[in-house]
Amino acid sequence: MIQLTNIHKSYTTGNNSLHVLKGITLKIEQGEFVSIMGSSGSGKSTLLNILGILDSYDEGEYFLDNAYIRNQTETKAAALRNRYIGFVFQSFNLISFKNAMENVALPLYYQDVPRKKRNRIAMEYLERMGLQEWAEYMPNELSGGQKQRIAIARAIISKPRVILADEPTGALDTATSYEVMQLIKEINAEGITVILVTHENDIAHMTKRIIRLRDGQIESEVLNGKPPIIN
Amino acid sequence: MFDRDKWQEIFSTIKKNKLRTFLTGFSVAWGIFMLIILLGSGKGLQNGVSKEFASSATNTIWVWSGQTSLPYKGMKPGRNIQLENKDYEEVKASVRGIDKSSSRYNIWGNNTLSYKKQNGSFNIRNVYPDYADIEKLIIVKGRFINQPDIEHFRKTTTISTQVEEALFKGEDPMGKYINVNGVPFKVVGLFTDDDSRDENMRTIYLPISTAQRVFSGDNRINTIAITVGDASVTESKEIEKEVRARLATLHKFDPSDPRAIFIWNSLEEFQKFMRLFASIQMFIWVIGFGTIIAGIVGVSNIMMIVVKDRTKEIGIRKAMGATPFSIVSLILQEAVLITSFAGYIGLVLGVVVLETVGSNIESQFFSQPSVDLRIALYALLLLVLSGALAGFIPARKAAAIKPIEALRDE
Numbered sequence: 001m002i003q004l005t006n007i008h009k010s011y012t013t014g015n016n017s018l019h020v021l022k023g024i025t026l027k028i029e030q031g032e033f034v035s036i037m038g039s040s041g042s043g044k045s046t047l048l049n050i051l052g053i054l055d056s057y058d059e060g061e062y063f064l065d066n067a068y069i070r071n072q073t074e075t076k077a078a079a080l081r082n083r084y085i086g087f088v089f090q091s092f093n094l095i096s097f098k099n100a101m102e103n104v105a106l107p108l109y110y111q112d113v114p115r116k117k118r119n120r121i122a123m124e125y126l127e128r129m130g131l132q133e134w135a136e137y138m139p140n141e142l143s144g145g146q147k148q149r150i151a152i153a154r155a156i157i158s159k160p161r162v163i164l165a166d167e168p169t170g171a172l173d174t175a176t177s178y179e180v181m182q183l184i185k186e187i188n189a190e191g192i193t194v195i196l197v198t199h200e201n202d203i204a205h206m207t208k209r210i211i212r213l214r215d216g217q218i219e220s221e222v223l224n225g226k227p228p229i230i231n
Numbered sequence: 232m233f234d235r236d237k238w239q240e241i242f243s244t245i246k247k248n249k250l251r252t253f254l255t256g257f258s259v260a261w262g263i264f265m266l267i268i269l270l271g272s273g274k275g276l277q278n279g280v281s282k283e284f285a286s287s288a289t290n291t292i293w294v295w296s297g298q299t300s301l302p303y304k305g306m307k308p309g310r311n312i313q314l315e316n317k318d319y320e321e322v323k324a325s326v327r328g329i330d331k332s333s334s335r336y337n338i339w340g341n342n343t344l345s346y347k348k349q350n351g352s353f354n355i356r357n358v359y360p361d362y363a364d365i366e367k368l369i370i371v372k373g374r375f376i377n378q379p380d381i382e383h384f385r386k387t388t389t390i391s392t393q394v395e396e397a398l399f400k401g402e403d404p405m406g407k408y409i410n411v412n413g414v415p416f417k418v419v420g421l422f423t424d425d426d427s428r429d430e431n432m433r434t435i436y437l438p439i440s441t442a443q444r445v446f447s448g449d450n451r452i453n454t455i456a457i458t459v460g461d462a463s464v465t466e467s468k469e470i471e472k473e474v475r476a477r478l479a480t481l482h483k484f485d486p487s488d489p490r491a492i493f494i495w496n497s498l499e500e501f502q503k504f505m506r507l508f509a510s511i512q513m514f515i516w517v518i519g520f521g522t523i524i525a526g527i528v529g530v531s532n533i534m535m536i537v538v539k540d541r542t543k544e545i546g547i548r549k550a551m552g553a554t555p556f557s558i559v560s561l562i563l564q565e566a567v568l569i570t571s572f573a574g575y576i577g578l579v580l581g582v583v584v585l586e587t588v589g590s591n592i593e594s595q596f597f598s599q600p601s602v603d604l605r606i607a608l609y610a611l612l613l614l615v616l617s618g619a620l621a622g623f624i625p626a627r628k629a630a631a632i633k634p635i636e637a638l639r640d641e
Contacts, residue, residue, distance in 0.1 A: 054550060054633065054635040074631065075554040075555060078549060078553055079552065082551065082552020087550045094547075095544050095547055095548075097244065097247035097248060098243070106548070106551050107552055109551075110553050110554075115239060154551070158551075
């Protein structure tokens with residue numbers, strides 16, 4: 001599903017160049033449940049952004065579902081994101097002036113699904129999240145857990161192959177975090193690949209594979225709490 | 232482009248961002264409103280002054296005599312030139328292009344007009360029938376001096392409504408005799424002149440032939456007035472030159488002498504006024520243009536803020552699969568919709584204000600303000616386009632930045 005070979009990425013600010021990713025090689029199969037861990041500055045968010053075609057990389061190769069992802073136009077990238085990837089963000093990133101249902105339906109708008117149909121589908125997904133009564137509420141009227149569940153519904157409505165979650169529980173309390181993780185687990189059980197970035201050990205241990213980054217390189221990989229395997 | 236779903240998306244965005252919509256719309260509506268008021272006022276000013284001119288023929292040449300200032304054929308300067316009947320006859324007969332013409336003989340000094348016990352001091356102008364057309368007098372009752380009056384030396388007079396009021400005190404003046412410096416003249420007509428000059432209303436007209444005989448004017452005249460029909464300024468200047476040359480021959484003065492006779496060409500004056508108008512008009516356009524520029528800057532500013540404000544939203548949309556084109560067109564269509572709608576409101580408001588307030592202001596130099604709607608629509612189009620352009624640049628920039636950067640924007 002995902003094949004990264006020797007990915008490098010550096011950011012240039014003024015005269016300073018910051019080498020964030022220093023050769024990441026990684027293979028993730030369809031249906032895997034992976035967490036990426038690492039201290040702040042280890043490059044875990046950058047890696048996730050590259051995986052999500054939200055950011056470009058300098059060196060190496062990235063194949064997503066056997067398609068070579070490199071320097072594609074924004075229009076092409078948009079189509080790939082829409083078809084393959086669902087995003088869940090730490091800060092939810094719901095559109096503030098749209099209600100819950102409209103937020104969930106947004107990816108379908110970019111698939112040219114008619115309004116009525118996409119709202120109906122959005123309602124189905126909200127029901128699945130147990131939020132059907134909140135469909136007309138605006139994001140600022142909802143709790144963090146509710147917002148994240150809406151964001152998850154939005155991420156899966158386009159039936160993506162991969163869900164990328166950037167600290168999905170980072171803004172939530174423990175109980176809510178576990179609820180959200182339970183949802184993500186269920187999604188993974190349906191065969192969707194889930195990759196999440198976290199710095200919380202308990203969250204990471206709910207996944208089936210833990211990749212630890214340190215200074216832009218993979219430090220270790222743990223498979224379901226078992227000893228690391230080397231690619 | 233005219234995707235219904237997209238419009239619904241735009242309408243829902245507008246509905247939920249009322250302040251932003253209002254601010255964008257306001258600058259456009261205000262710009263158009265001011266432009267309408269400005270153009271309308273300019274038109275009102277022009278109408279007012281044009282009306283002022285309408286009360287006197289705009290194609291008249293007035294000639295009156297002076298004193299020579301240049302030596303000519305051995306004669307010293309300083310000779311008085313006295314115009315006479317034969318000058319008028321000669322000019323009328325020989326100069327081509329003359330439409331209406333009249334000479335005028337003024338009786339200076341205090342002229343006492345009296346009727347029964349009422350009396351007053353007024354101007355006496357002695358003229359030919361054509362004079363009524365030259366001065367654009369409005370005959371409200373009876374008639375003006377006519378040709379038989381001239382030929383038969385009749386003692387008739389056409390008086391102004393002001394003279395009527397002063398002498399007759401409500402009595403019907405028609406057919407009554409008034410005393411003009413002791414000589415009775417029969418009132419045959421009443422006139423008014425909507426010229427603003429009081430002078431023209433404190434006047435009675437007598438047949439020139441009668442007056443010259445009765446008031447011992449001999450064959451002297453003071454003024455020759457001719458109209459030149461629909462001649463152009465050049466043609467009118469040509470006629471003016473010919474008149475001067477003819478009189479120079481008759482009175483033996485240098486045709487280039489500026490003080491021997493004086494000529495006032497109203498067509499030329501009218502053209503001067505028209506040029507003044509053109510300048511005023513241009514001035515108004517400059518201000519109008521300034522207003523539009525201010526509107527454009529306002530719209531541009533707000534559009535930039537709007538795009539900045541929406542950066543995060545753009546990032547989210549891009550993560551959800553929005554193409555740069557869809558982002559740009561979403562923002563632009565919204566901008567165009569708001570600016571054209573607001574511009575329309577400004578247009579309507581401006582016209583309403585012009586019609587209600589403007590039409591109640593009626594003064595000497597201001598009348599019937601109106602606006603050329605086509606120009607207003609062009610201005611609106613310009614504002615809409617510039618608003619779109621102003622939105623387009625930042626929108627394209629925002630759509631081009633990586634979604635990750637847009638998402639990071641707080």
